[in-house]
Amino acid sequence: MQAINVTNLTVSYDRNPVLENVSFTIPNGSITGIIGPNGAGKSTLIKSILRLIPSNSGEVEVYGKPYGQQKQLIGYVPQRSEVDWDFPTNALDVVLMGRYRHIGMFKRAGKAEVAWAKECLKKVGMQDYAQRQISQLSGGQQQRVFLARALAQDAMVYFMDEPFSGVDAATERAIIELMKKWKQEGKTVIVVHHDLQTAEDYFDHILLLNKQTIDFGETKKVFTLENLEKAYGGKIAFLQRTPSTAKEPTAHGSLSYQPE
Amino acid sequence: MEAFLTSLSNANFQWVLVGSLLLGFASGVIGSFVLLKKQSLISDAMAHAALPGVCIMFLIFEVKNVPILLIGAAITSLLATQAIQFIINKSRIKTDAAIGVIISVFFGFGIVLLTYIQQNSSGSQAGLDSFIFGQAASLVKSDVQLISGGAFLLVVITVLLFKEFKLTLFDPQFAKGIGLPVSFLNGLMLFLVVAIVVIGIQMVGVILIAALLITPPLAARYWTENLGIMAILAGIFGAISGVSGAVISTTVVGLPTGPVIVLSASLIFFISLLFGTKNGFLQRRVRGV
Numbered sequence: 001m002q003a004i005n006v007t008n009l010t011v012s013y014d015r016n017p018v019l020e021n022v023s024f025t026i027p028n029g030s031i032t033g034i035i036g037p038n039g040a041g042k043s044t045l046i047k048s049i050l051r052l053i054p055s056n057s058g059e060v061e062v063y064g065k066p067y068g069q070q071k072q073l074i075g076y077v078p079q080r081s082e083v084d085w086d087f088p089t090n091a092l093d094v095v096l097m098g099r100y101r102h103i104g105m106f107k108r109a110g111k112a113e114v115a116w117a118k119e120c121l122k123k124v125g126m127q128d129y130a131q132r133q134i135s136q137l138s139g140g141q142q143q144r145v146f147l148a149r150a151l152a153q154d155a156m157v158y159f160m161d162e163p164f165s166g167v168d169a170a171t172e173r174a175i176i177e178l179m180k181k182w183k184q185e186g187k188t189v190i191v192v193h194h195d196l197q198t199a200e201d202y203f204d205h206i207l208l209l210n211k212q213t214i215d216f217g218e219t220k221k222v223f224t225l226e227n228l229e230k231a232y233g234g235k236i237a238f239l240q241r242t243p244s245t246a247k248e249p250t251a252h253g254s255l256s257y258q259p260e
Numbered sequence: 261m262e263a264f265l266t267s268l269s270n271a272n273f274q275w276v277l278v279g280s281l282l283l284g285f286a287s288g289v290i291g292s293f294v295l296l297k298k299q300s301l302i303s304d305a306m307a308h309a310a311l312p313g314v315c316i317m318f319l320i321f322e323v324k325n326v327p328i329l330l331i332g333a334a335i336t337s338l339l340a341t342q343a344i345q346f347i348i349n350k351s352r353i354k355t356d357a358a359i360g361v362i363i364s365v366f367f368g369f370g371i372v373l374l375t376y377i378q379q380n381s382s383g384s385q386a387g388l389d390s391f392i393f394g395q396a397a398s399l400v401k402s403d404v405q406l407i408s409g410g411a412f413l414l415v416v417i418t419v420l421l422f423k424e425f426k427l428t429l430f431d432p433q434f435a436k437g438i439g440l441p442v443s444f445l446n447g448l449m450l451f452l453v454v455a456i457v458v459i460g461i462q463m464v465g466v467i468l469i470a471a472l473l474i475t476p477p478l479a480a481r482y483w484t485e486n487l488g489i490m491a492i493l494a495g496i497f498g499a500i501s502g503v504s505g506a507v508i509s510t511t512v513v514g515l516p517t518g519p520v521i522v523l524s525a526s527l528i529f530f531i532s533l534l535f536g537t538k539n540g541f542l543q544r545r546v547r548g549v
Contacts, residue, residue, distance in 0.1 A: 052436050076437040083431045087296065088487045097427050101438045106420050133485040153438070 001028040001063065003157050003188035004049070009058030011041070011048045017211065018044050022058070024207055024216045031179050031189045033203035033219075035196070037232050040210040042192045043079065046159045050076060062157060072101065075155030077146050079162050085135050091145045092130040095120050098152030120148040124174050140171030147178055157188045164195065176202065199223065272404075276396050276506050279404035279411075283460050284472065284502025284521070286411035288494035289418050290452045291473035292480065292487070296429045297449065301356070302341060304470035305363045307457045309340030311370025311466045314391050315377060324387070326403055326462070333458045340366050341450065370466075394465030394518035396506040403462055410459040414452055418491070425449065426487055463506070465518035472498060475525040482536025501525035 004026040011019040019041045026032050034042045048055040051067065062070035075098075095117040096109050103109055109117075121127050124144040129137060137145065143163060150158055163175050179189050179202070193199060199206060199219070206222040208214040214231045215222045268274070294303050310333035317332030318324065340362050347358040374388060390398050399407075418425065427435045428445045436442045453473070460469045476497035480490045505521025534541050 047433070050437050052433050071439050074437065076434060078431065078433050078437075082433060084296075087430045088481065088485050088490050089426070089430065090485065094430075097431070097434065098438075100423060100427060100440070103423070105424065108423065149434075 002026065002061075003028040003030075003063060004190070005059075005061040005064075006049060007059045007061075009045070009048060009060070010056045011044055011053065012056055019048065019055075020212050022209070022213050024213060026188060026190065026205065028063075028188055029183055029186045030204045031183055031191070031202065032205040032207060033191050033193045033199050034207045034209055035193055035199055035231070036209035036214070038194075040231070042194075042209055043161050045209065046161060046190065046192060050074065050159060073156040075150045075153040075158040077150045077158065077160040077163055080139065080143050080146060080166070085137075085142060087134065090131050090133055091121065091126060091137065091141075091148075092117055094134060094145050095148045095152050098149035101153075117148070117152050120151040121145075123151055124148045124178065125170070138168070139166045140168040143167050143171050144174055147175065151178070155187070158182060158190065160189065160191045162192050162194065164193065164198070196228070272399075272401060273510060275401055275404040275408075276399055276510065277503060279399065279407040280396060280463060280502035280506035280517075280521075281499045282408045282411035282415075283456075283463060284476075284498035284500070285495040286414045286498075287456050287460060287469075287472045287502075288476035288480070288496070288498025289415055289491045290456050291475075291498070292477040292491040292494045293418070293425060293429060293449055294453055294473055295477040295481070296487075299453075300470070300474045301359050302344060303453050303457070303473050305340050305344060305359050305366070306337040306454060307461070307466050307470045308363045308370070309366035310334075310337045310457055310461050311391060312336050312366055312373055313370075314388065314461075315370055315373035318377060318388060319373065326406065329391075330406075330458045330461075333461060334454055336366060337454050337457060338450075341454075367466075390465070390516075391461055392465050392467060393516035394461070394463050394468070394521075395509075396463050396517040397510045399462060407459050407463065410455060414455055415495075417448070417452065421445070421448070422488065422491075463502075463517055464521055465516065468518040468522045471522040472501065472525060475522070475529050476501065479525070479529040479532035479536075482532040482538055482540050485538055497525065497528045501528065 002025050006025070007023050009019055009022045010017065022045060034045060036042055044053065047053045048058075049060050049067070060067040062073055092114070096113060098120070099109060099113045099117060103113055118127065118130060121130055124147050126141060126144050126148060129141060129145075134142065134145065147163070150160070160175075164172055167175070179191070182189050191203070193202070200223055203219050205217060206219050207216045208222055208227055208231045210231045215227045291303075294300055313332035313334065313336030314329045315332075316336070317329045321328055344355075344358045344362050347353050347361070348355055353361070374392075377388060387395075387398055424435075424440055424445055428440065428442055428449075432442050432446075435445075456473065457469050460472065464472055477490065477494040479497050480493035483493055484490050501521050501524040504524040505517050509515040509517040509520045532540065537543060
């Protein structure tokens with residue numbers, strides 16, 4: 001069963017193409033990383049799939065039906081930097097936002113919804129912070145609140161935008177565990193990711209992107225020197241010590257892509 | 261004091277009290293959204309831009325029919341926000357400068373029209389100048405009914421859609437993702453601001469009505485970290501300011517209402533800034549931040 005099917009997606013800002021004819025098919029129950037240099041259109045891709053920004057052309061199908069009919073199956077973890085963490089609200093309230101569709105317009109969250117949200121906070125190890133004002137959480141804790149909100153959505157396909165950026169080790173582990181758990185439950189996870197070092201470990205499939213699809217498929221097949229050079233241009237200086245040899249720390253370090 | 265007690269038994273004055281209370285409450289609540297949307301300055305532009313609308317309607321219909329004048333106010337107010345958006349989208353000019361330009365153009369045009377009206381026709385008796393600083397004492401029963409009914413309706417809308425407004429303000433992307441009508445909700449919030457400005461200008465005046473939107477929520481933010489409580493508290497602060505402004509300006513002859521309301525709100529703000537339990541000045545000093 002195919003979870004997501006994207007055909008010829010094209011997006012442009014002010015007539016400058018940001019994504020051109022991107023097509024790919026993601027199988028159910030897998031973890032896919034979207035990888036590419038800065039400005040490759042990674043976030044744009046998931047935002048246009050989610051219809052948060054308009055696309056010029058292209059189609060998105062979720063489990064074989066048009067996106068518009070399947071919205072309730074989608075969960076979303078935006079970039080942490082995209083919201084104002086000074087907003088007057090607490091962690092539990094943010095998680096409850098993941099239940100708003102279930103609660104419905106004009107109504108308030110009932111006891112069952114609150115209990116559910118608390119359970120989601122517990123699953124990411126944040127149960128002690130339910131009443132904490134969100135500005136007083138660390139970056140990693142804020143990210144975990146966002147994860148708990150996605151959990152609360154109870155979706156089938158999860159899109160996450162740079163969930164690993166600027167988080168502590170505990171949060172990183174929490175994210176990975178959650179992704180694996182989702183996969184076990186037959187759910188599909190799609191992650192925008194910019195750290196080449198960890199990509200091989202995290203993802204079953206990789207979509208290598210630089211405005212166009214460079215390659216898409218199983219990680220082993222896609223994550224090659226040739227493909228990475230194609231995606232990043234000449235920007236990776238030490239690629240000779242390639243991904244698959246990169247188990248030793250020095251080679252690891254040299255692989256992380258430095259934005260200019 | 262005696263003057264106050266005499267006016268208290270006056271039916272018209274009782275109406276004015278109710279009106280100022282509801283207007284203050286509604287603007288505090290809606291102002292909380294405006295503050296979190298970071299649109300305080302735009303609300304000021306909308307308020308100033310209401311003046312030419314009032315004048316144009318008076319020139320066309322040549323009567324001081326309040327609902328008609330307020331329709332004009334709403335039209336030029338909305339026009340101003342569209343103009344600001346247009347400038348930001350289509351030019352290199354940044355938001356602050358765009359707002360600055362639009363405030364002065366619209367308000368300047370309003371003053372020109374107002375001066376013309378007062379020097380010609382029967383305009384000098386129309387009392388349109390009370391739209392600048394507001395004059396609670398000049399309000400008649402029907403005006404106050406319009407203010408009260410309008411303010412009440414706006415509060416009801418915010419209560420019904422509170423959850424949706426909150427998510428749209430905090431995380432519009434996520435809101436859109438779960439299928440909330442974000443554009444509609446943003447449009448509705450804009451409508452709420454225009455509506456509160458329009459029904460409030462007779463009492464508070466175009467120059468200072470924005471302060472009634474901005475100051476009470478700012479003060480409330482020093483006491484709570486919860487949006488619901490913040491909105492209610494801002495409403496209470498707004499209501500206190502509105503009532504004290506109406507009372508003082510009606511009992512002390514010749515004082516305009518708007519400035520008195522805004523001074524009351526500012527006093528509440530400074531008290532909150534000093535003694536507020538959430539990041540108030542004294543609390544920060546005690547904690548050594």
